[in-house]
Amino acid sequence: MRDPDSDPEQAIVAGQPPAIRLERAGWRDLRGVAAIQKASFRPGLAYSLSGLSILSVFPGVVFLVARSDALPVAGCVIADRHRGNIRIMNLAVDPAARRQGVGTALLRGVEAAFPAGDIMLMAEEWNTGAQALYEREGYQRSGVAHDYYGKGRHGVSLKKARGPAGHRRIQV
Numbered sequence: 001m002r003d004p005d006s007d008p009e010q011a012i013v014a015g016q017p018p019a020i021r022l023e024r025a026g027w028r029d030l031r032g033v034a035a036i037q038k039a040s041f042r043p044g045l046a047y048s049l050s051g052l053s054i055l056s057v058f059p060g061v062v063f064l065v066a067r068s069d070a071l072p073v074a075g076c077v078i079a080d081r082h083r084g085n086i087r088i089m090n091l092a093v094d095p096a097a098r099r100q101g102v103g104t105a106l107l108r109g110v111e112a113a114f115p116a117g118d119i120m121l122m123a124e125e126w127n128t129g130a131q132a133l134y135e136r137e138g139y140q141r142s143g144v145a146h147d148y149y150g151k152g153r154h155g156v157s158l159k160k161a162r163g164p165a166g167h168r169r170i171q172v
């Protein structure tokens with residue numbers, strides 16, 4: 001039997017719209033993910049089909065897609081372990097599926113796939129929409145990386161502190 005706490009396919013927890021389903025990305029999903037990348041990021045930041053193909057089979061990488069009734073690939077998230085933390089490398093939702101809980105479901109899918117460890121990510125400073133999502137999900141700003149995305153394009157690092165598996169760290 002699957003362990004619902006560590007199986008991202010079972011990660012649609014109470015409170016999530018039942019129409020959104022998470023699965024590990026398969027090769028059939030990659031073209032759809034590449035299209036979402038292109039629609040979501042400027043050239044240079046969007047993952048290409050070849051990059052996505054490598055990530056989809058890379059050991060230790062969790063690459064999830066969200067499906068809805070309307071879209072076979074409504075969004076994606078890519079995460080791995082990095083220097084003792086969980087790192088979210090990429091999160092993107094089809095423009096037609098935004099503000100429907102898909103990004104939230106994908107972030108929760110990462111938490112289910114990696115039940116313990118702090119989660120880190122980087123967002124462009126101007127991207128206040130993404131930062132609002134992260135903050136709503138319990139991430140806090142942990143620093144600014146100047147010129148991280150190119151000259152004058154600063155990055156904001158965000159972190160979600162978690163305790164041992166299944167427990168949240170108590171903030172004092």
Ligand SMILES: CC(C)(COP(=O)(O)OP(=O)(O)OC[C@H]1O[C@@H](n2cnc3c(N)ncnc32)[C@H](O)[C@@H]1OP(=O)(O)O)[C@@H](O)C(=O)NCCC(=O)NCCS
Nearest residue numbers: 040091092093098099100101102103104123129130132133
């Ligand atoms: C950022 C992104 C992933 C959000 O995905 P999403 O599916 O729309 O997010 P959700 O529907 O789960 O949003 C949950 C909450 O986050 C906040 N939020 C999300 N997007 C927001 C935006 N553009 N502006 C303000 N708040 C936003 C809201 O509080 C929202 O709740 P509400 O819709 O009830 O107001 C999506 O807009 C996207 O793919 N953007 C382009 C790529 C990108 O910026 N990726 C992140 C890189 S760091």
